[in-house]
Amino acid sequence: MDDGSRGLKNRPLWICPDCGARLASRNLWHSCGAFTFDDLFAGSTETVRDTARALISACEQFGDIQVLPQKTRLVLVARVRFSSIVPRKKSLIVGFALHRWIDHPRIERTEDFGPRWRYHYLRISDASGVDTQLLGWMRESYEVVGQREELPGQQPS
Numbered sequence: 001m002d003d004g005s006r007g008l009k010n011r012p013l014w015i016c017p018d019c020g021a022r023l024a025s026r027n028l029w030h031s032c033g034a035f036t037f038d039d040l041f042a043g044s045t046e047t048v049r050d051t052a053r054a055l056i057s058a059c060e061q062f063g064d065i066q067v068l069p070q071k072t073r074l075v076l077v078a079r080v081r082f083s084s085i086v087p088r089k090k091s092l093i094v095g096f097a098l099h100r101w102i103d104h105p106r107i108e109r110t111e112d113f114g115p116r117w118r119y120h121y122l123r124i125s126d127a128s129g130v131d132t133q134l135l136g137w138m139r140e141s142y143e144v145v146g147q148r149e150e151l152p153g154q155q156p157s
Contacts, residue, residue, distance in 0.1 A: 035069040044087045047126050052085055052092055054127045058135055059083070062142040078146030083138060091125040094134070096141040106133070117145070 041049045052074070056067055059076055066077040076083040086093040097119050101110065111119040120137070124130065 035071060037067075037069050037074070040069050040072075040074065041087050043089055045090055048087055048090060048092060051124060051127050051130065052087065055085065055092070055094065055124075055130045055134075055138075058130055059138055059142065062139050065142070065146070076142075076146070078142055079148055080146060082141045082146030091123050092129075093121055093123055094138075095119055095121045096138055097145040098137070098141055099144055102137065 037052075041052065044052075056074070056076075059065055063078065068075045068077060072086060074085040074087075075081050076085070082097055084093075084095040086095070097113075097117050099116050099118065101118050102120050106122045107120050108123055109121040111121075113119055122134070124134070
């Protein structure tokens with residue numbers, strides 16, 4: 001059974017006429033609103049704002065991404081949402097989706113969103129947390145989940 005991800009990479013994206021969010025298909029739920037980075041990070045320290053900018057800049061090196069400010073978080077989108085950045089006063093909670101589980105001390109929490117969506121959360125407080133390990137996980141999330149590509153040898157569920 002095809003889960004719809006095969007061929008998704010070649011389908012045109014739908015752009016929400018109200019907020020400009022790009023979505024894999026028309027009428028997908030999204031947080032449609034006029035939110036800004038500055039409003040979202042108003043209660044955060046300058047270090048946290050700079051760390052978020054550094055993380056976004058590093059992720060932009062992966063390829064075409066859209067950063068969508070929402071009410072409580074930033075969402076990083078390739079073809080689909082693959083990561084989130086939640087500001088706190090003195091830290092960021094970084095979340096990213098993978099098809100696999102990561103068992104590592106940096107991972108503070110995980111969520112299971114079905115057979116192919118394992119969401120991982122970790123916290124960083126400054127730009128030193130934007131390291132090769134985190135960026136490796138984020139790149140994998142961008143390539144495998146954000147682009148909705150199949151893993152080598154994996155059949156759709």
